[in-house]
Amino acid sequence: MKRRVAILISGRGSNMAALIDAARAPDFPAEIVVVISNRADAQGLQRAGASDIPTIVIESKPFGKDRAGFEAMLQQALDEKGVELICLGGFMRLFTSEFVQRWYGKMLNIHPSLLPSFPGLDPHGQALAAGVKISGATVHFVIPETDAGPIVMQGAVAVADDDTSETLSERILGIEHRIYPEALRLLAGGRLQLAGDLCRVSGAADRDGTLIAPATN
Numbered sequence: 209m210k211r212r213v214a215i216l217i218s219g220r221g222s223n224m225a226a227l228i229d230a231a232r233a234p235d236f237p238a239e240i241v242v243v244i245s246n247r248a249d250a251q252g253l254q255r256a257g258a259s260d261i262p263t264i265v266i267e268s269k270p271f272g273k274d275r276a277g278f279e280a281m282l283q284q285a286l287d288e289k290g291v292e293l294i295c296l297g298g299f300m301r302l303f304t305s306e307f308v309q310r311w312y313g314k315m316l317n318i319h320p321s322l323l324p325s326f327p328g329l330d331p332h333g334q335a336l337a338a339g340v341k342i343s344g345a346t347v348h349f350v351i352p353e354t355d356a357g358p359i360v361m362q363g364a365v366a367v368a369d370d371d372t373s374e375t376l377s378e379r380i381l382g383i384e385h386r387i388y389p390e391a392l393r394l395l396a397g398g399r400l401q402l403a404g405d406l407c408r409v410s411g412a413a414d415r416d417g418t419l420i421a422p423a424t425n
């Protein structure tokens with residue numbers, strides 16, 4: 209039985225599209241049953257609709273600081289669709305710790321840095337300002353703290369001296385689109401175990417993934 213997944217978005221939805229594409233494969237252990245946006249103008253809604261995935265808009269703005277009120281509507285929508293797992297894809301709304309607890313171990317997020325470095329806003333600018341030579345993206349389980357939680361998968365890219373936030377974010381986005389479907393495959397396939405603050409993966413391939421940057425002659 210495929211696990212029933214909701215993707216929550218606020219904007220462009222390119223990670224959403226990567227997850228939808230991956231879930232089309234017959235052997236993928238999850239199906240995307242709904243895309244939910246907290247903004248009616250999220251570009252991703254059209255992309256989801258074009259892929260014949262049901263979409264729901266629950267505007268969060270009218271709720272203001274009433275996070276629990278918004279989450280009650282969200283939970284109702286998730287229940288109605290029989291959702292078992294949640295993927296956040298650029299979902300720009302903080303949750304209450306109650307909601308996070310309820311979905312602990314079942315809700316993933318992606319962030320465009322190698323966490324725990326550079327959480328929060330403008331991670332690409334933060335990486336460039338820090339002068340790191342390697343950056344990347346992280347899929348993690350969601351906990352009440354923003355852009356933190358047990359790390360499921362990371363992908364890395366070299367950072368060049370002439371990178372800008374735009375060039376770096378574009379390169380990292382390519383990595384995001386590769387690792388998010390793989391992380392969901394592991395979760396839906398029952399291959400992740402939480403051990404305290406850590407996430408362990410069963411059956412991971414033993415591969416040398418060394419990345420040294422800058423490359424020198």
Ligand code: GAR
Binds near residue numbers: 219223297
């Ligand atoms: C992605 O780069 C994602 O990693 C980031 O928002 C972007 C959404 O793009 N998420 C965060 O920064 C979370 N703190 P998308 O809508 O095209 O997937």
